[in-house]
Amino acid sequence: MGSTDKRGRRLFLDLNNAFKRDNRIDEFDYIPVMEPQTNCSPVVLVNHKLGIEMWSLKILLQFAYHSLMEWRATSKKFIESQEIICLSRAVVLLNPECSTAWNIRKEYVESGELTMAEDLKLSALVLTKHPKSSETFCHRRWLxxxxxxxxLQSSQGSNLSTGSGQEGFVSMDAIDLNMDLPQVNPPPVQNGVHVDGPMDYQNQMKTEIHVCTCAAEKYPCNYYAWSQRIWLIQHAYNCSSQALVGELHRTEGWVSAHISDTCGYHYRQFLLSSLCRQRESLSQQLSLQYTDLLEKEQGYIVDLIGTFPGHEAMWCHRRFVFNSLYRHYSQDLSPGSPDRGLIGESATQRQKKTRLEFEPSEWAQKEEESVKTKELKSLSSAQKQLAQKYLDWMRKIVIK
Structure with missing residues (x-):
């Protein structure tokens, strides 16, 4: 069974032994050794870090893949399930885009021979080496x-959300929305995933946020990691206003440290757009106004642009924020608009609003003057070019 290179079986056993010796492996990578130099195994395990010398990768992958496909094609039932699980593990570690290997693992999860905790543990490990693997994120989403x-089934209906108007939604009243990982000494973990006891809903969702953040750190503009995070907010947190505001605050520091990563800005745009659709609950539950969040975001991005001149990603985000504010102010002025006067504000509070805040054209002119007096006079030629593009966009698209 498998490839003709007899070293493949030996490498496969070495990899399995590494996982048997240490159930806390939290990182995986290739070791740049192109030819065997000693009689030692090319599978190296040090301080919960797993490495495989590059010369052995092809041999190991060919053995594991051909063995797995041969079993798949002939359905050789005499091969133990654990052997197939280990073969699929070797394949996805080296080639995580092999959907067949992931599908085999799905079958074992469904049969109960492989736990969800073990598979979440493995896929998190795969992402430490392959942070942009779409198949790995897809598999985690399935899990x-x-x-x-x-x-939801175990809650027996006690935790179903009634506010969403849909069945099958987790109630946010039962969920801790602090998504920071606990800073305690837990039992053995795998990349943040606790696997020695029953999986806790809150801890698992916090862990997934952590996995997405680590993947985004390892690969710039990691669309798959941020898409996974959006999916999590939508399905695990029901896009609740608490979770959205919390994520808006939590990702502020990350975006400030990755100023050219467009995915970070796109994620914040998703959060703000979702909050726009929940303006009423935002006001009633958190005593926050959507406009205040937009204005804060505008101040935040203007400060970033001033601190780090010449980055187009920030200017694109500024366009989104400005357009959102402009349209929101315009909507407030529309006759008969249900949002006229901002939801949650009293008549007295609305009267205190300045004329500028309710005159979109004047507010837009103020923004234009701000760009002219600051960014357009920057010493950076790239900054001035981006500022001019922004002004041209304002005049053509927004100010009519």
Missing amino acids: LSRFIDIY
């Missing part, structure tokens, strides 16, 4: 969907 369904 988390099952986990959420099980949580």
Whole structure:
């Protein structure tokens, strides 16, 4: 069974032994050794870090892949399930885009021979080496969907949200929205995933946020990691206003440290757009106004642009924020608009609003003057070019 290179079986056993010796492996990578130099195993395990010398990768992958496909094609039932699980593990570690290997693992999860915790543990490890693997994120999404369904079933309807108007939604009243990982000494973990006890809903969702953040750190503009995070907010947190505001605050520091990463800004735009659709609950539950969040975001991005001149990603985000504010102010002035006067404000509070805040054209002119007096006079030629593009966009698209 497998490839003709007899070293493949030996490498496969070495990899399995590494996982048997240490169930806390939290990182995986290739070691740049192109030819065997000693009689030692190319599978290296040090301080919970797993490495495989590059010369052995092809041999190991060929053995594991061909063995797995041969079993798949002939359905050799005499091969133990654990052997197939280990073969699929070797394949996805080296080639995480192999959907067949992930599908085999799905079958074992469904049969109960492989736990969701173990598979979440492995896929998190895969992402430490392959942070932009779409198949790995897709598999995690499948696992988390099952986990959420099980949580809902175990709650026996007591935790179903009635505010959403849809069945099958987790109630936010039962969920801790602090998504920071606990700073305690837990039992053995795998990349933040606790696997020695029953998986806890809150801890697992916090862990997924952590996994997405680590993947985004390892690969710039990681669309798959941020899409996974959006999916999590939508399905695990129901896009609740508490979770959205919390994520808006939590990702502020990350975006400030990755100023050219467009995915970070796109994620914040998703959060703000979702909050726009929940303006009433935002005001009633958190005593926050959507306009205040937009104005804060505008101040935040203007400060970033001033601190780090010449980055187009920030200017694109500024366009989004400005357009959102402009349209929101315009909507407030529309006759018969249900949002006229901002939801949640009393008549007295609305009267205190300055004329500028309710005159979109004047507010837009103020923004234009701000750009002319600051960014357009920057010493950076790139900054001035981006500022001019922004002004041209304002005149053509927004100010009519």
